[in-house]
Amino acid sequence: MIKSLDTLEFKFPWRSYQAELLKHFNSHIEDNHFHVIAPPGSGKTILGIEILRKLGKKTLILAPTLTIRNQWEDRMQSFFTETSNFEAFSFDVKSPSDITFSTYQSLHAFYKTFEDKNDYYQFFKTHNIETLVLDEAHHLKNAWWTCLMDLKKNSVFHIIALTATPPYDSSRIELSKYFNLCGEVDDEIAVPDLVRESDLCPHQDYVYFSKPEDLEINFIVDYRRKIADFNDEILKDEDFISFLTNHRFYKNPNWHLDELYTDTQYFSAILIFLNACGFEIDHQKLEVLGFEQKEMIQFPKLDLQWLGILFQNLLVTDREQLIEQEAYVLTLEKKLRRLNVFEKNTIDFVGEQLLYKSLSNSPSKLKSIVSIVNAERESLKTDLNCVILTDYIRKEFLNISSEKIDDINKIGVIPIFQYVRHCCDKPEELAVLSGSIVIIHKSILKAFEAIVSLDDFSFSPLEIDASFLLVTAKGKSKNSIVHIITQLFENGNIKVLIGTKSLLGEGWDAPSINSLILASFIGSFVSSNQMRGRAIRKDLDSPDKTGNIWHLACVDPTNLDGGKEVDTLKRRFEAFVGVTNSTIPYISNGFDRLNIPEKIPVESIETLNDSTLKRATNRILISEKWNNAIGKGTKLTKEVKVLKTGNLPYKKQQQIYYFDALRFFVVDLFFAFMLFYVEFAIESFNLILQRGLLYFIYAFLAAFVAGFGYKFYKALKLYLRHGYLYKKIGKMGLAILDTLNELSYLTSTRNAITVNSHLVGKGDVVCNLDGANAFENSLFSKALTQLLEPIDSPRYLIIKTSAFRKRLDIENFYAIPEIFGDKKEKALVFQKHWSHYLGRNKLIYTRNIEGRKLLLKARLFHVYNAFKEVTKEVMVWK
Structure with a gap:
């Protein structure tokens, strides 16, 4: 045990959820890992210091930025020392102390200085560093993980991983690396705990939909039509069918078993295509896969995903094996390139990249932002504190005149600024804050001067509107201007602040935000959750604060499910825990809790948005729903939901999957039997008199089997296959x-x-x-x-x-x-x-x-x- 760590002691009472987490610490650390999910505002830095104090070993704490690194030292001195500061610490990984604060970048740079990596491993053994604390651990999906994984493989450490959101939407390889280093999640501080303790404010997510511009709709419809035409043509193309039937997988499957076993989807795609074009598949080809002659395969429909798998293999993955048919494969490639479905060695019939890029950049979202800002201002009046975050700046639109505002065809910081300035009330309350461009209204210059001398900055009026000023620092860092604009926002001088998620999305703190519009389409679970976290922090100056978080989605008019943008939102919402919009509220993650219809036809968008805006103005109801829902539980529980499949109406689906199929058969059989028995008895009355009762019974059984045997067989088979599905899943559990x-x-x-x-x-x-x-x-x-x-x-x-x-x-x-x-x-x-x-x-x-x-x-x-x-x-x- 390191004696200096004994001098550290937390000076305040632990919050209930922090105490609960620490209570189970000893059992979790038995595998040398303690992996905790803790949302912003939960005090995970303080928890980290308490954990390393409990372990009592020399510790290296790693953070993604210098700001967060410095916060660790500040929290330690502020919350864990009583009379004098803790001195046994270092900020230099090359000269470690009992506690060393550093960044992932610094460790990675230090790692690269060692030609012989054994010297790197020995360095940590020499300095007896036995605990690693990984703060904001979701960043470890980047290259920084290498120096840590090498270290972990060659030494034994206690690894404490802290994150607000694990990178669940990263690739399988990256996610595997993440969990190999951090271990499985041991515990989680839940958002409802924080709302109950008033460490986070009640909040709700809303989705505002937009319809693409006419030009975008025409582009999408034309694209879909071309793909549909190609699909129809290729199914009738005798040359292509011949090409597939002569493919080595289909022609001689026994010779290529290893390949077949390795890439089932490729072989499946070939079979599915041939089945779709009416080609009778030789069952002998399937016997090699273990299917007997009598067995039947239910082939799925040939959709664009299966078509994509087929051509991805033919044109890319398997191309070297098809060298003798290269001339024909090249003609296929040229055809697909003309359709814009083959770029950068990737096949995309669905148009995920092409159409998604068009919809995510749609200027229709600019009108959505205007509608939201106007509605929030009307609802909150002078209490409005709105932040709009997006991905790009788009400086080319800085000097566009109001008359040409409709020419803006991309979303970004400056396009949003232009639309809000032109279309919303009180433009003097508007400001822009990004890494390379800052804009304020001249009416707040006095408030600006009250914070810092105007001589440290230059102010240039905008060409198109002299009441707005471009602000440039004279020898000052961007952090200085960020601090000033943030303070102006917190003081109420700025009511609508537009910025980039890269600058304001993670680590930036402005507790007064009560309306956040996420106009960002590039992002992951991690970045979305970090941005969202800006709006749900408590505000000491406004104890009744509620936060509205707005998500934008441009609907694909050719897809009733909403298209790629809605799909992306649904995936993001897996990381968000919040209260439902239902009459009886409960707390859950996922998109379903918003009660948005599964089908989103374009003609219903306006009605849907009006309903959403109306719901968003009732902020008192948000608080009531949180209070009611929190009272119904004590902790977040992970459930596995097995989704209903098939397109049958629910009642019919229910009979097939979730009720005892045999019971339905028996009821059905009873009524049929009664009718059959009466009819048979009347018709066979003479038979009883002539042949006797025994003959009548034999005749009855024969007629019964002939009439009901097949039905009984089907019902029994259905029951054995499905039974009570929920009971079967319970038994699996x-x-x-x-x-x-x-x-x-x-x-x-x-x-x-x-x-x-x-x-x-x-x-x-x-x-x-x-x-x-x-x-x-x-x-x-x-x-x-x-x-x-x-x-x-x-x-x-x-x-x-x-x-x-x-x-x-x-x-x-x-x-x-x-x-x-x-x-x-x-x-x-x-x-x-x-x-x-x-x-x-x-x-x-x-x-x-x-x-x-x-x-x-x-x-x-x-x-x-x-x-x-x-x-x-x-x-x-x-």
Whole structure:
């Protein structure tokens, strides 16, 4: 133990959620990792200092910026020292002390100075540094992780990872690196805890939709028409069909098994295309995949995603293997380039990049911003404190006149400034703050001078409006001007501030913000959550503050679901926890909580926006909903939601999947039987008199089997395949939970945890643990999701089967979750508990020839759901 750390002691009472997190610290740190999600305002810096104090080891604290690095030292001296400052610290990683504060950049630069990396590892051993604190750990998806991973592999450290939002939407490789370094999430401080303790204000997210300009609509419609024409033509193209039927995968699958096993989607795309154009697929080709002659495959529809996979492989991934057909492949390439679907070695029939770029940049969003600002000003009057964040500055529009404002065709800081200046009331309350351009209204010069001397800055009137001034610092850093403009905003001299998310999105603090408009379309979960965090901080000067967060989306008129922009918003909302818009409010993450219709036709946008603006003005209701919803729970619980599939109306879908299909059959059979019996008895009365009662019974049974046998077979097969789905998923959950317990993953008592599985909404199934902690919930939900998702490449498969099931062609394939699939011993434990709850099965190892064949067969069974969202992990306050 380092003696100097004993002198540190937190001077204030711990907040309830902080005390709860610290209570479980010892059990979480047993694997040398403590990974915590803590939103802005939760005091995660103070928690980090308390944790390193508890560990009592020499510590290196790493932060993404110098500002955040310095905050650590300031918090330590302010909150953990009573009479004198703590002296045993350093800001230089090359000269470490008991506590060293540094940045990821500095460590990375230090790492590169060592030619022999063994000297780098030895440096930390020599200085006895045994604890690493990684602040804002989501930044580690960048190159900085390399020097830390190398260090971790060659030494043993306690790793404390703190973040507001893990980078869940990064690539699988980056996310894997992140969790390998930081460990699984151990605990989370929930937003509802912070709202309850008044450390965050009540808040709500709103989506304001816009319709593309006529030029954009014409472009989209023309693009979709060209793709549809190409799709129709290629399905009838005899040359292309011949090209595919002569492809090595289809012509001689036995010769290319390794390739087939490696890239199932490519082979699937070939089969799906041939099936779509009416080509009869030779069943012998499927036998190599483990399908028997009698088995049938339900091929999915050939949509643009499957077409994209097919051509991505033909034109890029597999091209070297098709060198003999290069001339023909080149003609395909030229055709797709003319359609603008093949650029930078990427096929995109959906138009995600091309159309998304057009819609995300749509000037229609400028009108949306004007509508929101006007509505918020009318609602809040002088209390308005609005910030608008976007991605680009667009200086080329700085001197555009009001008469030519409609010529603005891109969204950015200056276009937003021009629209708000021209279309909104009180332009004198408007300002711009970015790294390279600052604009204020001349009416606030006196307030500016009250903060700093005007001699330190130059002020140039704008060409198009002399009442606005361009502000330039004379030898001052940009941080100085940021501080001044922020203070003017906090003082109420500026009511609408437009800036870039790169400058104001992370680390910037202006507690008075009560309306935030996110006009940013480049971003991840992390950046979106950081920007959103600006508006939900409490304001000591306004204890009744509520925050409105506005998200903009330009709707694709050719897509009833809203298109790519709405999809992007839906993914972002997975990282946001908030209160629902429902009559009976509850707290959850996800887009569904806003109660926005699934289908968003263009003609309904105006009505939808009017309703949203009306709801947003009722800020008292937001506070009431938070208070009501918080009172219904004590913690955030992670649930796995199995989504209703298919296009059948809910009542019919319900009968097939979620009710006992056999029970419906019995009811149906009873009425049919009564009619059949009466009719048969009347018609066969003479038969009883002539042949006797026994003959009548035989005749009746024969007629019954002929009339109802097939119906009974279908109902029984349906029941065996689906049964009570929510009960079956509950049993899967029990198998996972008991396996976690037997393998000692649980830190809580097994008897204190129960599996809860039930139906919600319009037919979704929800499954979660009651009585588990955040770490156990995380392990459980991840395992259940992997079990239910379309099969990828697990080491072990479990097949729910029996001789009876196999005869009826109803084998079910499931992937053994990764946590149990790394070793056979663990897989066998899971199989044991599966057998207990779900009956007979086979365990298949997929890394040998027979196993890979069954794996491919399993993938093809799941191919119908390849691009569908089958499950979703949801956070709910309970």
